Amino acid sequence: MRRFDYAAPTQVFEACALLADRGDEARVLAGGTDLIVQMRERDRRVPLIVSLRNLAELKGISQNADGSLTIGAMTTGNEVHHSALVQSHAFFISEGAELLGSIQIRNRGTLGGNVGNAAPSADAAPPLVAANATACLVGAKGTRDVPVGDLMTGPGQLALEPGELIQSFNVPAAPAHTGTRYVRHVPRREMDIAVVGIAVQVTLEDDLATIKDASVVLSAVAPTWPHATTAEEVLRGLPVSEQLLAHAGEAAANDSQPISDVRASAAYRRMMVDVYTRRALATAIERARAAV
Amino acid sequence: MDYPLQLTVNGIPVKRIVEPQVRLLDFLREDLGLTGAKEGCGTGDCGACTVLIDGDPHHSCLTLAVEAEGAAVTTVEGMVTDDKLNEVQSAFVTAGATQCGICTPGFVVMATAYLRDNPNPTDDELRMGIAGNLCRCTGYETIVTALHSVIDGKVERIEVSPEPLELVPEPEGE
CATH class of the missing domain: 3.30.390.50 (CO dehydrogenase flavoprotein, C-terminal domain)
Structure with missing residues (x-):
C-alpha cells in the first residue's frame, strides 16, 4: 500500500474541517473493508486518511421520542444485525446487515460504509431506502437530512458536499400491520x-x-x-x-x-x-x- | 509522519512507532514476529489473517495497525494457556483437521470466538459461522468434525511445552 497521512480526530467538526480542507486528497475510513482493498488493488494514491473511529457521535443505536430509530454511521454490520431495537423496528435492516460478508467483515464494516461506498449491489442500504430512512449529514455549515434514496447518485457517487460526512441514519417508525x-x-x-x-x-x-x-x-x-x-x-x-x-x-x-x-x-x-x-x-x- | 501505537498483544503491552499504511497483519508478523496469522488473499475473503480485537474476530489484513490503538489483540499464539492448547486447537490435532496448514490459525481463532459466543450451534449454523474462512485444501469435513467434538464437550486440552512467547524487541531508536 502506498504511504499516506493518517488522522483520527475526536471531534466531528475536526473531521469535517480536514475533509473540507484537503478536498479530493482526503478519504474517509470507516471499517476499511472496501477502502483498504481498493487502495491496495488499484494502487490508489490517497494522501490523507481521516479515520472516523474516535467519533462517539457516529456510534450506537437509539430510539427517539417520536418512535424513530437513530443508527450511527459507524455502527458495525454485526451490531446492526444483532440489535433487538433494529429487529423490532425494521427487521429487514437487520436481515440486510447479516449479509455483509463474513462475521469478520461484519465486525469491521459499518452501515455508513455500506451506504457511503455506494455500490449498486449493497445489501444493507436498500432496506434503509425502503424504510424511508434519512441520512443525517454533517459538515461545516451544520447538519442536514437527506433521504437515503436520494443520497446515491450513481455507482460510487454520493450527493455529499465537500467536507460533509454521514453521521447517522434516522428510520421512521412504521405504521401498524x-x-x-x-x-x-x-x-x-x-x-x-x-x-x-x-x-x-x-x-x-x-x-x-x-x-x-x-x-x-x-x-x-x-x-x-x-x-x-x-x-x-x-x-x-x-x-x-x-x-x-x-x-x-x-x-x-x-x-x-x-x-x-x-x-x-x-x-x-x-x-x-x-x-x-x-x-x-x-x-x-x-x-x-x-x-x- | 509515523504514529505512536500502544496496544496489548496476547496480554503483553506493546508500544511502537508505526507508519500509517502498515496493516495489523504486517505489524504482528514483521514487527512483533508473530507469524501465526497468515496472509491468504489480502482482501478479506479467506480469513487466514483472523485475529481477535477486543475479543471479536477481525481480518488483520483489512485493519491498519494504527486503528488497533488501545486494543487488546489476541493471535493464535495467545490461545495456548497454562501450557495447554485450547479446546479448538486440541480438537484440530485429534481430528487431524489440518492439511497444508495455511488456513489453520485463522480457523482456530475464528472458531474459538464463534463457539464462545454460540456454544450449541446446529451443523448449519456452525458452517455459516466459519463461512468467512477458506481451506484451499478443501479439508472442511475434518474441520467441522473437530468443531463438533468441541460442541459435544469431548475434547481434552493437549499439554504442550511451548517456547516462552516473546515478541521481537522494540528497535533501538535514535
Missing part, C-alpha cells in the same frame, strides 16, 4: 455479491388482507437503489392474492435496469427480480400479519 423483508439472489450462500437484491416494506389495512402501502427497492439491478415505482403502484389498495404478487413481480422486473456482467446477464437478472419480488412480498405480508 407492517412487515419487511430483504432477500438477495446469489449463486452461493455466503461471501458473495448480490445478483439481485429486493427490499420490501408492506403495510396492511386493519383487515390484514388489503395492501395499504408498499415500498419495493431494488439492489444490483440499477445504477442506484431505486424504488420499483410501478410495482408499488400495482400493490397499493388491492387485496393480497397470488395474482397480485405476480403482477407486482412483473412490474418490478420492468422497473429494473440491469446490466450484464460476470455475475449474471441482464435478462436473467430481470427474471430474478420478478421471482424475488414475489417471494419478498409474500414473506413481508406474512410478517405484517404476525406483527401485533
